[in-house]
Amino acid sequence: MMLEDEHEGNGSLVGKSQQYLGEKQQANGKPVTNGKGEDSVKQEANGKCDMSRKILTMYSWQEIQRHNQEADQWLVINRKVYDVTDWAKRHPGGHRVLNHYAGEDATDVFRAMHLKLDIVKLYLEPLLIGELAPEEPSQERNKNPQLVEDFQELRRTLEAMNMFKANWMFFFLHLAQILILETLAWLMVWHFGNGWLMTIFISFLLLISQVQSFFLQHDSGHLSVFTNSKWNHLMQKFLMSHLKGLSAKWWNNQHFQHHVKTNIYPKDPDIDVGPLFLVGDLQPVKYGKKKIKFIDYEKQHLYFYMVGIPLLVPLYFNIKSIQLMYLQRCWEDIAWVSSFYIRHFIMLGPFYGIFGTILLIYGVKFLESAWMIYVTQMSHIPMKMSREENRDWFSTQVLATCNIEQSFFNDWFTGHVNFQIEHHLFPTMPRHNYHKVAPLVRSLCAKHGLPYVSKPMLEAFGDIVRALKKSAALWRDAYYET
Template sequence: MEFEEKPEGSGSLVGENQLDLGEKHQANGKPGASGKAKLSARQEAYAKCDLPRKSLNRYTWQEIQRHNQKTDQWLVINRKVYDVTGWADRHPGGRQVLMHYAGEDATDVFRAMHPDPDIVRLYLKPLLIGELAPEEPNQERNKNSRLVEDFQELRRTLETLNMFNANLGFFFLHLAQILILEALAWVIVWHFGSGWLITIFISFLLTVAQAQGSFLQHDMGHLSIFKKSKWNRLMHKFVMGHLKGLSSKWWNNWHFQHHVKTNIYPKDPDIDIRPLFVIGDLQAVEYGKNRIKFFDYEKQHLIFCLVSPFVTPVYFNLGSILEMCPRRHWEDIAWAISFYIRYFITFGPFYGIFGTMVLIYLVKILESPWIAYVTQMSHISMKISKEENRDWFSSQVLATCNVEHSFFNDWFTGHVNFQIEHHLFPTMPRHNFHKVAPLVKSLCAKHGLPYVKKPMLKAFGDILRALKKYGALWKEAYCTHPEI
């Protein structure tokens, strides 16, 4: 059976942070003459609305759910069915993000992850193959349709209230804070010399700058702060590469998987860091039953304290290098090199080459526990499960928690103490999280979902308590399944 496709409205799903209009492919998959789109995204999108109607096939959820393999990926967005198999390798957010939603309704996650509501037609139009049959519900039958509708209504309300509009001045001041701290560190060492006390003090200043840079690059990766996508992309490269020395492509591929399948094992790379840790009941019991013992996981909460200083200088740097170099991401490599050049120019005259490298990694080691605790405090102690195909709202609320709102907490965590709101609305600027939190909490209460908020120290302690609990589960499974 077939039906006539009607022109779509302005609802969209592909945004400028994830889709670079400078991609050297046009929407039809052919290389562009100059590698740039000739028309603006909105001009192209609106022009597509005037194309002639064409017939599309109808599909049931049962049919769609069969197309969930690496070589056969279908998605449903606003009741439209898209075959994204051939597009996956060119998806700027990484092919795994699409694979994680193959055979599922992706309406809310696509809307959540892409800030621009018009650019989608350039990319989705050629992938359109059909629509849900009229008798099929908007989402899979196991989902709470009422909750999904309420959440979508909440998002429309927040859009009307301009909660997704970024305050450029807020982010300019944040960037200024980082640059001032780095400049101050240079002035101090230039004026007072490079003694031990001075080195410790400037290391502290540079650590604060690096940590705040981590929060700013997190914003740049999610938000559409500038009106032109090329400026958003450039700022993300600048902050991630020049200020942090890391690859933006690596961050996109890794971090977006965490967002789309938060605390879903093994799809979320944040909770699949075996063999170093077993996180969640499933991993712990699985390792125990299979008698896997790289070390005594019963002590992993203590190991976390020992290795947290090395997350940034080892785990992040290694992941970034393995993304950039083998795949020849020359632009990211150039930006990362500029980070080291800046440090050598600034501090090399005082510390020499070796001393400057020591300073760089001392700062990374000091920053690392800060970032490790802030990023893990809202997830490790929350629900961790295998794929349950929950609706977007439930999956994010159950997998995240908030830390109490205060001026210091907001600054110290880069506003990711509002993890519930951030995960529900990743493209919302962080200065608006506290404004929308009461509405999110109200929707949780309406549908009987927990809205968890903690003091910061309790949230930090819950990281260790959760790791200790998972270690105990591993030990129990390990001892009750003796080796045969």
């Protein structure tokens, strides 16, 4: 069955009445303009999709779901069907992100992960191959259409409330805090020398700077803080690679997979941590039945303290970062990461020497690792982990995440990702707005009978260990089962 579908000359994929994927607008209804850096992108994309008419084939969900392999990837966005097989290799978020949604409806995840739709939609146009047949539902039949509609209505409400508009001063002050701490550390050692007490104090300043740099990079990876995308790209490189010494491309590829398929094994790299640790209910049983015992998993909660906490950032993160930069020849990231070490050798080398400077850098990373492990894992490890169940976006994120009770200290200590549920539902939302939208999210959870978990921070810390012990018990039972 064929259908002629007319499109406007600007390459818009949706009609004016479809606000959910319509043109990005301000509250006053005027379209948002982008910086000059994006004009060339628009011109390039328009050149590729300068077509006024397209013949669209009508597809059923049964047909679409067959195209779910790496060499054959289709997905649905707002009832339109796209073949992203060739585009996946050039996708800025990494090819695996698209593959994770092959054969599925990606409307909500597409909207969640892209802030500037007017740019992204232009690149979608050449990939358009058809649309859902009129008798087909907008989502797969196993999904709750009322919940999907309610969530999309919630997002429209939040957009009307300007909840996705970033406060530049908020992020500027956080960047200023980081630069002041870095400068203060150098001035202290320059003025007072490199005694033990001074070294401890300097390490403390650098520790706070490193963690806050991570939080701010986390923001820049999701937000277009600048209207010009080139400046936003530059900010990511500066924060992750220059201030932290890690590849920004590696981080984005890993982190975006975590966001789109949270706690789904093996699509979420954050929970695919075997053979060092076994998490959730499925992975331990799998290892146990296959009689796999790389370590004594019954003691993995102790192993977590001895190995996982101290070595995640200084060892695992750095190895993975270097591996990606080397294998993919990411010369830009290599240059930025090199600048991290050059800066430290210039600032601290005259006082500590080469060996002492390296020791100080990785001593700070050792401390940072414990901080980051608790902040990132307390909201996920104790929560539901499963294989692909093809749930709707709202249910997937709510079941896989939990919040930590709000306080001034908790907000600062976690970089506001104590509102992990809101952060995962709306990744491009500025974190200073999470607390404002939390009551609305909680209300939607109550309406549809979904848990909205919020707990004290110390309880959340303890839940990490309790979850590891539970997984270890499942492995033990399967391993010793006759």
